[in-house]
Amino acid sequence: MGEWDERLMTLVDDVLGADEERLPLPPQAEARDTIEPLRLLGDSRAGGAFTAGHLASRPARCLPSAG
Template sequence: MSELDDRLLDLVEGITDEDQQRLPLLTLREAQAAVELLQLLADTSDEGACAARHLAGRLARRLPAET
């Protein structure tokens, strides 16, 4: 892994629900689009793919189930 990969992964892994106030920054559709874009990045071998995979998973778990 590169230095950038390590830094990005540290940022994502350092996120905890207890230590940060949640802010309503995105609409549901924007959050869904962000998850899809992160998943596309995660499917590459480019720098940041591992961090994108982790962040996409974290965000996807917080989205409401589709009906």
């Protein structure tokens, strides 16, 4: 994991660990639209690719398949 990913994962951990009111979940279509760019970045070798793949994987498994 590179420096970008380490910094981004720290931010993600901070957000997930925050004791604040959570926002409502987005509609399925919006969630899918958000996951796709994260998945593409996760498949690349760019800085933040590991974090993007990590952020895309869990919600993608929870969504029903688009069919």
